[in-house]
Structure formats: structure tokens, C-alpha cells
Amino acid sequence: MEASHAGDPGLFGPSSVAWQMHGDPMMWVAGIRALYLQALHPRVVRGVLQNSDFRRDAWGRLMRTADFVGTTTYGSTEAAERAGARVRKIHSMLAAKDPGTGERYGVDEPDLLLWVHCAEIDSYLHVLRRSGVPLTDAQADRYIAEHRVTARLVGLDPGGVPGDRAGLAAYFEKVRPELTAGPEAREVDDFLQSPPIHPLLIPARALLWRRVAHLAYAALPPYAHELYGRPGPPPATVTRRLRCTGTLLRCVPARLRWQLPPKHIIRAMSRLGPGSRPAPYKLGA
Incomplete structure (x- = not known):
């Protein structure tokens, strides 16, 4: 299918920061950090849990997110636009209910889409930089600005989406009063610490999954640790673990x-x- 789009760089292209970064294996740790962060917005996590069997399909959700990121980053323009249209269509059909007020609301409300978007972009950028991907502040700003494209794909107005580190930090500061680790967030936390799996895979869960999940949790901002009620390791320890894990996976x-x-x-x-092969060292080229 891609052959008919030969020469089409897609929405980002090889000269983008996203193109060089998104092939890094630490994106998986970043994706789990994003889930932890997203779950702290009660209206967002309610929409997820009320419209899917999260405990049975959390891995599927991670894989679908990874597929969307891969398609929008590396796919043809047509494939990326098609992926965006599919997400918008699904979201337009889903709603959630606030158990306290009885209010029903669409999961495609712009405020909710923006939280999901910013939590993902912040997590990708934070984990990759902290694990050793050589990214200057200017390149980090460029990365955030590039993702206004994916914001448009999910139904957001790009003009209302943070376009640099300062804008992203201001956004998180503004939203923090709305965040809480309610029952739904606890459910996500419990799952990520100990996902249900086949009995034969329990040793692998203890050896691999929990280490990855703990590392993703440790990489959260301090206010997230406070809300979950579980302190993270000292920042220097977290950075060392991220760098060691990044070095090993690479x-x-x-x-x-x-x-x-x-x-x-x-x-x-x-x-x-x-020549389009992604590699972080090309960022300095």
C-alpha cells in the first residue's frame, strides 16, 4: 500500500525531530508514563474505563496508541489522515457519565483531548531526553510544535495547543487543580503495577513488566506522586535508571x-x- 506513496514524507518527514525520536525503544516507557498521567484527569479516565474493558484490553490500548504514533509519524500523508479520521469517528460515538452529578459528556470534548495530547507529548519528550537522547532546548520546542499536527488529527484546533516547553508547562500548571487520583485512577494504577496474565508468565511480569512500570511511575512529576500517594525515588536515581535502561535497550x-x-x-x-533512517544523532546534523 505504501508503494503507491513513494517519495511522500508524510506529515512529519525525515527532517523532523519526531521522526528521529519516535524510533527509540524508550518510547514504551514513555507510553506507560503517559497512561499514569492521563489517569489523573477524572473526566478523561472515566471516559476510558466506561467505554472499554481496561483490565482486559490495556495492552491493546497501548498497542493502538503505538500504532497511531507510528502511522502519523512514519506513514504516508494519506495513511496518517486516515488514522486521524478513524480516531475522530470512534471518539464522536462515545460518551461518559459523571457518577456524582449524572452529567453525560462526550469523550471528544476539546479539554479532554488536549489533556490526553499534552500528557503524551510531555511523557515522550521527558523520558527520551532524560534517558539520554541528545536534544537541545530548541529541538524540544520544535518537537512540541510539530505535534500540533497530531493534535489536529484527533480533532483539536492547533492554535489552542501548546507549541513549546513554556506553553506546555503553563498548561500543566493551569490544569493541576482539576487532577485527582480517584477510584478510576487507582484502578489504572493497580492494573499497571500487576496486570492479569497467564500463570506461566507471572515470573516474566515480576522480572520485566513491574520494572518498566515502576520506572515509568518514577519518571512522573512530583505532583503526580503526591496525588497517587506513593513517593518516587530521588530524581538523580530516576535519571540514572532511565539512562541505564535506555543504554541497555538501545x-x-x-x-x-x-x-x-x-x-x-x-x-x-x-x-x-x-537515507530516511531515523537516528537521534541526526538531530545535530
Whole structure:
């Protein structure tokens, strides 16, 4: 399918910061941090839990988010626009109910979409930079600005979306009074600490998953730790663990990692040529 779009750089293209960053394996840790952060907005997490069986499908939700990020970053323009249209259509059909007031509201309310967007972008940027991806402040600002494109895809007005680190920080400061670790957030927290799995995989859960989930939780901002009521390790310890984990994961050859489905990066390189290969060192080029 991508062959018919040969030469199409998509919405971002190889010269973007997102193109170089989103192939990094620490994006998985960042995705779990984003889930932790998103769950602190009661109206957002209520919409998730009331419209899906989160405990059974949390892995599927992570995979769908990863597929959306991969498609919008590395796919053709048509594929990215199609992915955005699919998300908007699904959201337009879903609603949630506030158990306290009885109010019903759409999950596609702009305020809710904006929280999900900002929590994701902040998490990707925070985890990758802190784990060792060489990104200047100017490049970080550019990364945030680039993602106004994905904000448009999910139904937001790009002009109302933070476009740099200062704007993102101001947004979080403004929203913080609305955040709380209510029962729904606790449910997400419980799941992420100990997801239900086949008995034969319990040792792997203890060895691998919990370490990743704990690292993602540790990377949250201090106010999130306060709301969840579970303090994080000292910042220097968290940074050291993120760097060690990033170094370890980046030892796995990229070509091997990119062979895993759905192969967004491999297909992008087939469409645009080997020179489009993502690599953080290209950010300084």
C-alpha cells in the first residue's frame, strides 16, 4: 500500500525531530508514563474505563496508541489522515457519565483531548531526553510544535495547543487543580503495577513488566506522586535508571527492533530510501 506513496514524507518527514525520536525503544516507557498521567484527569479516565474493558484490553490500548504514533509519524500523508479520521469517528460515538452529578459528556470534548495530547507529548519528550537522547532546548520546542499536527488529527484546533516547553508547562500548571487520583485512577494504577496474565508468565511480569512500570511511575512529576500517594525515588536515581535502561535497550540493533509488527519505520525507509533512517544523532546534523 505504501508503494503507491513513494517519495511522500508524510506529515512529519525525515527532517523532523519526531521522526528521529519516535524510533527509540524508550518510547514504551514513555507510553506507560503517559497512561499514569492521563489517569489523573477524572473526566478523561472515566471516559476510558466506561467505554472499554481496561483490565482486559490495556495492552491493546497501548498497542493502538503505538500504532497511531507510528502511522502519523512514519506513514504516508494519506495513511496518517486516515488514522486521524478513524480516531475522530470512534471518539464522536462515545460518551461518559459523571457518577456524582449524572452529567453525560462526550469523550471528544476539546479539554479532554488536549489533556490526553499534552500528557503524551510531555511523557515522550521527558523520558527520551532524560534517558539520554541528545536534544537541545530548541529541538524540544520544535518537537512540541510539530505535534500540533497530531493534535489536529484527533480533532483539536492547533492554535489552542501548546507549541513549546513554556506553553506546555503553563498548561500543566493551569490544569493541576482539576487532577485527582480517584477510584478510576487507582484502578489504572493497580492494573499497571500487576496486570492479569497467564500463570506461566507471572515470573516474566515480576522480572520485566513491574520494572518498566515502576520506572515509568518514577519518571512522573512530583505532583503526580503526591496525588497517587506513593513517593518516587530521588530524581538523580530516576535519571540514572532511565539512562541505564535506555543504554541497555538501545544495544538491541534498531533493524531487529523495527522488524516487529507493524513495521512503520521499515516501510517508511522503503518508501523514502535508506537515507530516511531515523537516528537521534541526526538531530545535530
